Amino acid sequence: MCLGGSIYITYILSKNLYSLLFNIEEASPVSLLIPGITITPTFNTLLFFSLSIVIILISHEFSHGVAARAEGIKIKSTGLILLAIIPGAFVEPDEESLNNSRKISQARVYAAGSTANIIIALIALILLLNGDLLISPFYETSSSGILITGIVPGSPADGILNNWDVIIGINEYKILEVRDLEKILKSINPGSLVELHILRGGKIESLNMILGKSPTTNYSYIGVYIYPYYAPKYALLPSFLPFYLFNSLNWIYMLSLSVGLINIMPIPALDGDKLINVILKYLFKNRSSIIYNVIRLYCLMILILNISFSFIAFPSFKLS
Numbered sequence: 001m002c003l004g005g006s007i008y009i010t011y012i013l014s015k016n017l018y019s020l021l022f023n024i025e026e027a028s029p030v031s032l033l034i035p036g037i038t039i040t041p042t043f044n045t046l047l048f049f050s051l052s053i054v055i056i057l058i059s060h061e062f063s064h065g066v067a068a069r070a071e072g073i074k075i076k077s078t079g080l081i082l083l084a085i086i087p088g089a090f091v092e093p094d095e096e097s098l099n100n101s102r103k104i105s106q107a108r109v110y111a112a113g114s115t116a117n118i119i120i121a122l123i124a125l126i127l128l129l130n131g132d133l134l135i136s137p138f139y140e141t142s143s144s145g146i147l148i149t150g151i152v153p154g155s156p157a158d159g160i161l162n163n164w165d166v167i168i169g170i171n172e173y174k175i176l177e178v179r180d181l182e183k184i185l186k187s188i189n190p191g192s193l194v195e196l197h198i199l200r201g202g203k204i205e206s207l208n209m210i211l212g213k214s215p216t217t218n219y220s221y222i223g224v225y226i227y228p229y230y231a232p233k234y235a236l237l238p239s240f241l242p243f244y245l246f247n248s249l250n251w252i253y254m255l256s257l258s259v260g261l262i263n264i265m266p267i268p269a270l271d272g273d274k275l276i277n278v279i280l281k282y283l284f285k286n287r288s289s290i291i292y293n294v295i296r297l298y299c300l301m302i303l304i305l306n307i308s309f310s311f312i313a314f315p316s317f318k319l320s
Helices: 002-022 043-070 095-099 103-129 131-135 178-187 241-263 271-313
Strands: 075-083 086-093 146-151 166-170 193-200 203-210 224-228
Touching: 002 103, 002 241, 002 271, 043 075, 043 086, 043 103, 043 241, 086 095, 095 103, 103 131, 103 241, 103 271, 131 241, 146 178, 166 178, 178 224, 224 241, 241 271
Parallel strands: none
Antiparallel strands: 075 086, 146 166, 146 224, 166 193, 193 203
């Protein structure tokens, strides 16, 4: 799995680099994830990011340890770490025991972490694709409004709407889905006074608001972060649980897959670098070093160039 993943991500990055240089419409941004710079520093995004990193670190290192034990390789040390405020774990196999083991055993240990990350990503994806089944015992599976998950400071909504309010209508228009809200805002001029119909604390309320002009388009905007509202089937259930569940799964899928694939690339300091070295030594014996250095140099360069040209092509890119 991991060797195939290494080839796959190398191909994808090579193709994306070509698009960044010659066909920007088909390119995707490749970026380091840095809170406050490439990740919007809201409570929710930092929560999803931190949760994902914890799961990625623990599953990755735990798998290295399990693989080492299974192959009879001694573990030098294990422990917990704290990255800023994010907890994690580490497993350090005994270097001498690892180097003296069979090549296949070394390869399994090096591949274990990324394999675990990719499996975690696939599990999260399966749960996302079956989201309706996941929440159906407790929530309706069709959207019946727009859940407000955050307010943009200084926006028209600031001081009028609250987190977890549910927009169910504007003027005489009923709103069930995100596209309903988008369609209505496009049809009303910025600066117009509108009547918002919201669900707040289980009660329907009507509020007046003057729409602002979107900073990125010519259309009206309210200034809120939104998510489809799935009505609880039971009174005690919070309206925000599906939002946190699906977003957590989405971040876990996205980051775990990315870490799993990037980590298995033959780049210095990554597991893939050690894995490809073991494989090449087994296949090519004394001739392996030249092939090894060419491969790792190519992979390192395409990753650096993808990040560099993405910064130029997508200067305002942020995960939110």
